[in-house]
Amino acid sequence: MSGETTPSQTVGPYFSIGLAWLNRCDLAPGASGGERVTIxxxxxxxxxxxxxxxxxxxxxxxxxxxxxPPVNSEEKSPAHGFSGFGRVPTNDRGEFSFITIKPGSVPGPDGRPQAPHLEISVFMRGLLRRLVTRLYFPNDPANPADHVLNLVPGGRRATLIPRPLADDLHILEWDIRLQGEHETVFFEC
Amino acid sequence: MLRYRRPAPGTQPELLHPPYVSSIKRAPTQPLIQLPHSLSETTGPFFSKEVVPPKGFDLTRQHKGEPLGERIVVSGRLMDEDGRPVVHSLVEIWQANAAGRYLHKVDQYDAPLDPNFTGMGQTLTDEEGRYRFVTIRPGAYPWRNHYNAWRPRHIHFSVFGPAFATRLVTQMYFPGDPLLEFDPIYNSVPVESARKRLISIFDWATTTPEIALGFRFDIVLRGRNATPMER
Structure with a gap:
């Protein structure tokens, strides 16, 4: 059975009223371990x-x-205090910025390791459903074998990989383009 | 690992829906790539009781006075397609006030703001997947999508469910609203029976004597495949 799911609707222009209370632009406050990056x-x-x-x-x-793990589960998170969740608005100039740590490798559907990546949902007025994309890390040796990156036509893979700043490799620049020549790759999740 | 089912055709809006003008420059033009589900999609964030303000469920008691308008109780169950309750899960809402005005700098409609109404609520579902908000019935309001465009009364809902794959943002409408027929956002869902799931039901069971009318809005999230393999 499929198709009973409640349909999605746009967040509209006023979502900050309901969503801004949970904005989290630093996903790794305090000592969470791992390599901190700004995206x-x-x-x-x-x-x-x-x-x-x-x-x-x-x-x-x-x-x-x-x-x-879920809040009520018995499983203990190894990196205590790291929830893995961020909510980041754009500002008046369409810019976003967040701080996190580079994740480790997670198993893929076939059990083989995936390249480190972030799962990202994009919400805005004009989008009747969220967009889903992934962010990968530049020059990671696991990227070439990643099962998801390999589903993406070669010419478009670069839209999922930010560029490090020349003078600070811990600052990664990544634009999301909704349309056009360098349209970001979006997924049906 | 159990994967989440894909939606049946026509039960979710298309990203490009030209009658909703804002979708034209914002909907991607390239086909979406189907993402095989891994732990990245079958896990998701959870929020503890400590995160959620205790009075978040009551939008009529967030200020010194009471907001103007018709007090209502909006409640329902969060469940998956297999009827399983989605427990301890965050539900966020936002809405216009009784006059149809949002407390937001971008909203230029000249209806009055209400100093006693912010229009923001949040709660966790209980052991049976139930949630309950006390609020006021939002007003309809004009927008500039087309000539004489008015949004039907609605409340925005944001739910997470158990996984990244189940994340859903939607809007709840009210039964019998004459504006629904003309609303390009509501009508962006092609299949009528799916669209109608966005309309709440007037509910005697939660209508509270001398206090408020009740409306029920059940939210159904994607179910999981019965077999481990997707195809």
Whole structure:
């Protein structure tokens, strides 16, 4: 049976009223272990205009490749205090920025390791459903064998991999393009 | 590992829906790539009681005075397609006030703001997947999508469910609203029976004597495949 699911609707222009209380732009406050990175960029629409009314949600594993267990589960999170969840709005110039740690490798559907990645949902006025994308890390040796990256046409893979700043490799720049020549790869989750 | 089922055709909106003008420059033009489900999609964030404000469920008691408008109780169950309750799961809502105005700098509609109403709520579902909000019935309001465009009364809902794959943001509408027929957002869902699941039901069981009318809105998240393999 399938198709009973409640349909999605857009978040509209006023979602900050209901969602901003849970904004989390530093996913790794305090000592969580792992390599800290800042990821920043802009969201651009089909005319190249920045999108000031968007929100990203991030879901990721910790530095050991473990996802935080449900709150009531008996399983203990190895990196205590790291929830793996972020909610990041764009500002008036369509820019976003968040701090996190590079996750470890998580097993894929066939049990083989995936390259380190973040799961990302994109919400905004004009999107009747969320968009889902993934962010991978530049020059990671596991990228070439990643099962998801290999589903993406070669010419488009670069849209999922941010560029490190030349003078600070811990700052990664990543623009999300909704349309156009360098349209970001989005997934049917 | 159990994968989540894909939605049946026509039961979710298309990303590009030209009658909703904002979708034209924001919907991706390239086909989406089907993401095989791994732990990355079958796990998801959870939020503890400590995170959620205790009065988050009552939007009529967040200020000194009472908000204007018709007090209502909005409640329902969060469950999956197999009827299993989704327990201890975060539900967030936001809405316009009784006059149809949002407390937001972008909202230029000249209806009055209500100093006693923010329009934001949050709660966790209980052991049986139930949630309950006390709020006021939001007003309809004009928008500039097309000539004489009005949004039907609605409450925005954001739910997580058990996994990244089940994340859902939607809108709850009210039964009998004459504006639904003309609303491109509501009508972006192609299949009528799916669309109608967005309309709440007037509910005697939660209508509270001398206090408030009750509306029930059950939210159904994706179920999982019965077999471990997707195909």
């Amino acid at each position: 920043r960029g802009r969201i651009l629409d089909g005319e190249g205009q920045p999108v000031p009314d968007a929100c990203l949600e991030i879901w990721q594993a910790d530095a050991h490749g473990k996802y935080a």
